[in-house]
Amino acid sequence: MTDPETGILTTPMHGENIDARGCFAYWEIELRAGSVNLYSDLTTAPIPVAALRESTGGAPGTSAIYVDFMKPRGLYDELRAVLRVGGRPQGTISLFRTSKAFSRADVEFVNSLVPRLATRLRSYATPGPYAATMGGPGLLLFDTAGSLVSVNDDARHYLEDLPDGGPSTDSPVGLPVPPWLHTVARKACTGPTRIRLRTRGGQWLVCHASPMSEVGGAPQGSAVVIEPAKASDVMPLIADAYELSEREIQVTQYVARGLPTEKIAKELFLSPHTVRDHIKAIFEKTQVSSRGELVGKLFVEHYRPAAEQAARDHS
Incomplete structure (x- = not known):
């Protein structure tokens, strides 16, 4: 993928x-x-x-x-x-x-x-069965040759929870490096890059990679950070999976902010009738029947299990 x-x-x-x-x-x-x-x-x-x-x-x-x-x-x-x-x-x-x-x-x-x-x-x-992976930012450091030389425990935990990433190579830190991780680290040597990943439990993660340099500017490899994705990271993927058009995505974002039909129409320079047509189409594509269900499916479901798990951990 x-x-x-x-x-x-x-x-x-x-x-x-x-x-x-x-x-x-x-x-x-x-x-x-x-x-x-x-x-x-x-x-x-x-x-x-x-x-x-x-x-x-x-x-x-x-x-x-x-x-x-x-x-x-x-x-x-x-x-x-x-x-x-x-x-x-x-x-x-x-x-x-x-x-x-x-x-x-x-x-x-x-x-x-x-x-x-x-x-x-x-x-x-599209949203499905979900099991949250709790943890802080995972950090992986690669040298200029593209070899993984340092990793923290959170990164190990996230990588263990990902689907099969294909044939992996060994690293000096004892952690297999799948092709996607090597690719991200390599591409980061020429500039920041980002991808999103979904764990076996259904949680979305975001992977950021950036180049590093020594004092004086000499290349020093790259740093890769893996952490739980924000709703803004995931919503475009879910909206695309439901085949929402660009205009429908815009309407959905205003719905999520709680704007009524008239204000959405004003913001997008559309008639209220056109906005209602868009909302109807969005409901049909996402198989919901209300604005609350729509917001829950596209923005909230991704986080509800994590919140529930956190509540259980503190009870």
Whole structure:
């Protein structure tokens, strides 16, 4: 899966016939030297699916992924797809063949599956069974080589509660590093980045990563912070999962603030009748029957279990 706002790899992730070191190497090459069929390019391409040999005119040697990853492993061609819906990436797929190139028919077939697969992944954000993970900010420090060198107990706790992140590599601190975490730490070396993750218990976390530097400005690796997400972090994902339009999201935000129909209409330069139509459509998409239920589903349900757990802990 990917974060739909940044397109950065997140979790869960599934890999077959690839070991941890190979998975690590694949994403390292993609981040450092990728140039052909980049996932970031496919996100906005007219067709978000591409085969390596077709894209390079039969000359895959122009691709670092082929030279440094595929050729040493006896892989002949790669087909990549960004699973996007509504212009937002929800996940990625990478398929390999050892002796035969992917055809145009293969590309078109996978492309025909993209909307359905992406919609399914997007639905992952809708509220469901929830078990809160309590704790403070988790901190992980990476050196300039991308190796995890320090981690606190809260970070360990959050990582243990996440779905399978794919093949992981070992680290000096004894904590497996999944591909998404390595990717976030690496991307942070060039600037702050952020993704959101959902635990096995249903809680949303936000992962911030920033570059670090020594006194004098020399690069010093990156710092990654994992902590419980705020409602403002989660609401866009949930709204997107319910297929709310941009205008419907705006109306929902004003509803959450308690504004009546007339004031919402004034704020958005709409007629009250149009606002009521939007609210009706929002109710149908989210399967609620009142403003209170809507606010509960999009803003409150994410936190109610945590609040209930805290109350039990103090009773």
